[in-house]
Amino acid sequence: MKIKDIAKLAGVSPATVSRVMNKNGYVKAEKREAVEKVIREVGYRPNEIAKSLKNKRSNIIGVIVPKISTETASRVLEGITQIAKERNYQLLISNTNLQIEEEINALEFLSNKLVDGIIISATEVTDQHLAVARQLTVPLVVIGQRMAGFTSILYSNNHAVHDLVDHLVQAGHKKIGFIGVDPKDKEVGQVRKQAYMDALNHHQLPYKEELVAIGDFSIESGYQQMASILKKQRPTAVLAVTDHLAIGAIQCIKDNGLSVPADISVTGLGDVKLAKYLSPPLTTVHYYFKTSGQLAASELFNQIDQLNMENKEIYVDYELRIRASVKKIERNS
Amino acid sequence: MKIKDIAKLAGVSPATVSRVMNKNGYVKAEKREAVEKVIREVGYRPNEIAKSLKNKRSNIIGVIVPKISTETASRVLEGITQIAKERNYQLLISNTNLQIEEEINALEFLSNKLVDGIIISATEVTDQHLAVARQLTVPLVVIGQRMAGFTSILYSNNHAVHDLVDHLVQAGHKKIGFIGVDPKDKEVGQVRKQAYMDALNHHQLPYKEELVAIGDFSIESGYQQMASILKKQRPTAVLAVTDHLAIGAIQCIKDNGLSVPADISVTGLGDVKLAKYLSPPLTTVHYYFKTSGQLAASELFNQIDQLNMENKEIYVDYELRIRASVKKIERNS
DNA sequence: AATGATTATGAAATCGATTTCAGTTTATTT
DNA sequence: AAATAAACTGAAATCGATTTCATAATCATT
Numbered sequence: 049m050k051i052k053d054i055a056k057l058a059g060v061s062p063a064t065v066s067r068v069m070n071k072n073g074y075v076k077a078e079k080r081e082a083v084e085k086v087i088r089e090v091g092y093r094p095n096e097i098a099k100s101l102k103n104k105r106s107n108i109i110g111v112i113v114p115k116i117s118t119e120t121a122s123r124v125l126e127g128i129t130q131i132a133k134e135r136n137y138q139l140l141i142s143n144t145n146l147q148i149e150e151e152i153n154a155l156e157f158l159s160n161k162l163v164d165g166i167i168i169s170a171t172e173v174t175d176q177h178l179a180v181a182r183q184l185t186v187p188l189v190v191i192g193q194r195m196a197g198f199t200s201i202l203y204s205n206n207h208a209v210h211d212l213v214d215h216l217v218q219a220g221h222k223k224i225g226f227i228g229v230d231p232k233d234k235e236v237g238q239v240r241k242q243a244y245m246d247a248l249n250h251h252q253l254p255y256k257e258e259l260v261a262i263g264d265f266s267i268e269s270g271y272q273q274m275a276s277i278l279k280k281q282r283p284t285a286v287l288a289v290t291d292h293l294a295i296g297a298i299q300c301i302k303d304n305g306l307s308v309p310a311d312i313s314v315t316g317l318g319d320v321k322l323a324k325y326l327s328p329p330l331t332t333v334h335y336y337f338k339t340s341g342q343l344a345a346s347e348l349f350n351q352i353d354q355l356n357m358e359n360k361e362i363y364v365d366y367e368l369r370i371r372a373s374v375k376k377i378e379r380n381s
Numbered sequence: 382m383k384i385k386d387i388a389k390l391a392g393v394s395p396a397t398v399s400r401v402m403n404k405n406g407y408v409k410a411e412k413r414e415a416v417e418k419v420i421r422e423v424g425y426r427p428n429e430i431a432k433s434l435k436n437k438r439s440n441i442i443g444v445i446v447p448k449i450s451t452e453t454a455s456r457v458l459e460g461i462t463q464i465a466k467e468r469n470y471q472l473l474i475s476n477t478n479l480q481i482e483e484e485i486n487a488l489e490f491l492s493n494k495l496v497d498g499i500i501i502s503a504t505e506v507t508d509q510h511l512a513v514a515r516q517l518t519v520p521l522v523v524i525g526q527r528m529a530g531f532t533s534i535l536y537s538n539n540h541a542v543h544d545l546v547d548h549l550v551q552a553g554h555k556k557i558g559f560i561g562v563d564p565k566d567k568e569v570g571q572v573r574k575q576a577y578m579d580a581l582n583h584h585q586l587p588y589k590e591e592l593v594a595i596g597d598f599s600i601e602s603g604y605q606q607m608a609s610i611l612k613k614q615r616p617t618a619v620l621a622v623t624d625h626l627a628i629g630a631i632q633c634i635k636d637n638g639l640s641v642p643a644d645i646s647v648t649g650l651g652d653v654k655l656a657k658y659l660s661p662p663l664t665t666v667h668y669y670f671k672t673s674g675q676l677a678a679s680e681l682f683n684q685i686d687q688l689n690m691e692n693k694e695i696y697v698d699y700e701l702r703i704r705a706s707v708k709k710i711e712r713n714s
Numbered sequence: 715a716a717t718g719a720t721t722a723t724g725a726a727a728t729c730g731a732t733t734t735c736a737g738t739t740t741a742t743t744t
Numbered sequence: 745a746a747a748t749a750a751a752c753t754g755a756a757a758t759c760g761a762t763t764t765c766a767t768a769a770t771c772a773t774t
Contacts, residue, residue: 098760327660431730
């Protein structure tokens with residue numbers, strides 16, 4: 049069933065059917081009704097692809113995520129879908145499985161007029177990313193990383209880590225370990241590490257290599273890195289840059305016959321849904337991932353509508369969630 | 382940049398450019414090279430929408446999920462994306478937020494030739510669903526529910542619950558509580574409940590209303606339903622139909638000054654990623670959600686390719702994960 | 715009743731690709 | 745060298761919608 053068929057059945061031209069469908073232009077009441085009747089009877093729905101071609105907009109936005117099966121990604125996606133739904137937009141999702149090459153591919157693929165705009169939740173921003181991004185003919189919004197020349201939605205990594213360290217120091221901790229990730233991820237790898245170092249410095253605490261380990265984003269990695277720290281020196285507290293790393297670390301501490309937080313306090317970042325149901329409940333930083341998705345989508349639509357082409361850096365709120373995984377320690381320990 | 386422009390630049394016709402792009406038909410080597418050179422130089426990428434219109438396939442499959450920000454959904458999606466990627470397909474995702482109306486809308490919307498096939502991960506299957514599904518002009522695969530006339534990927538709910546009950550009974554439990562969900566969700570609400578009842582019966586244990594409560598899919602609901610059971614009678618074990626319900630239940634038990642599993646054993650279903658990091662680690666059933674996504678996608682592609690139009694019911698594997706949240710009880714208790 | 719303004723309608727061009735079809739060039743066979 | 749087959753090429757039709765443009769019908773005004 050195409051518009052021509054409907055036109056024939058209703059005894060009008062395709063142009064008139066189109067006018068009825070889109071409620072624009074003049075159509076005499078009787079003809080409109082006739083057309084509407086036919087449409088209803090045959091259950092006609094226009095071919096969205098043909099519409100997109102003619103209208104030069106697909107009502108689809110592309111979303112590139114590093115790994116869809118993570119809580120972060122799914123919460124961000126939830127925020128995006130919500131705003132998209134309000135605007136009658138659909139989401140085309142590329143899951144890049146943490147592979148940069150895939151990210152570039154996805155960017156290139158989506159740029160072929162298939163989508164009206166792109167949101168990328170990136171872990172790394174390479175020169176290649178920038179090169180491809182600059183070629184895009186549709187607006188792009190970045191979540192989680194700074195990307196020169198584009199609007200970015202950022203997490204207050206610096207502040208958040210400072211808050212965590214402050215909290216630990218206030219609880220009397222002086223030997224604070226750190227489990228981080230690869231510095232290729234600027235925001236999580238570099239900024240959080242730097243914030244940790246700055247915060248130590250601010251409290252006049254020494255930075256010690258032996259208390260620092262770098263892993264990836266998995267729980268297992270948290271376990272391993274914690275083990276490597278314990279082999280060298282025993283901190284009284286550990287700051288892990290993600291909740292998953294923290295969970296792995298806690299497991300490792302327990303497996304070593306130690307207790308959290310009695311022997312070692314642990315904090316994470318991210319506030320995974322189950323963080324407060326762990327034993328002990330995890331002290332962490334709650335990030336409003338859903339909000340960041342909403343913000344990204346709103347900004348993107350502003351650009352799609354040409355309302356606001358200026359590039360911004362928007363920081364999304366966070367909140368320290370103090371739970372039982374951090375314990376005050378005695379002055380003399 | 383469109384194909385016409387490339388043709389002009391390369392001194393050939395659009396037809397030839399098309400032949401080069403798609404590597405079909407005859408093209409003299411020198412012309413091919415000339416065209417390829419131009420394509421490379423201007424970075425030409427064809428308009429995917431125009432291609433879709435002409436080719437009558439978009440290389441996009443639609444996926445409808447009840448709530449994207451759940452571990453189940455994201456693991457299923459991961460499986461789907463993996464298979465889709467192999468086939469050079471993209472995913473158009475509709476998040477329906479558990480609203481049936483939205484599900485129907487999404488089905489209708491996607492049917493307009495926008496996608497080459499649809500996968501729906503459903504919680505309910507109503508007559509409306511069926512009516513719309515039957516009108517579809519593209520293949521449909523259902524995950525998680527049975528839908529007459531369509532291929533479904535199903536979880537072995539019956540077997541899994543039997544296994545759990547067997548496990549509890551073997552551990553000496555006779556008063557086994559149950560936290561379920563709304564029967565509108567046939568597979569999770571009805572099948573799992575029925576399996577619980579059948580299993581009790583099989584072990585010649587009485588079914589007691591007081592030990593049964595029905596909630597929704599949230600952790601909070603698990604908490605509340607556990608509370609309502611405790612008010613009436615104290616079971617020695619509780620089978621919750623999802624891990625989240627189980628986690629809520631455990632929290633409730635703890636808050637009532639009781640211990641898991643010393644006082645009450647708890648099991649879930651689903652094997653959430655963090656299940657084994659809880660205290661106690663949760664005994665549950667591991668479902669291969671990612672596999673179900675892969676299966677669904679494979680079946681869908683079979684149908685898209687017209688290889689196999691027969692409707693199947695495919696059961697995806699599961700595995701009992703025995704952990705510390707269930708404890709053997711003494712004969713005399 | 716004549717004029718101008720408004721409303722109404724469809725034929726045809728268009729979006730950017732693919733493909734058929736007919737015609738041309740090159741290669742192979744006798 | 746002629747006949748036949750194979751390789752090559754581009755003009756034009758096509759996918760299914762929208763929109764412009766020209767024209768026709770209706771309405772309002774004097």
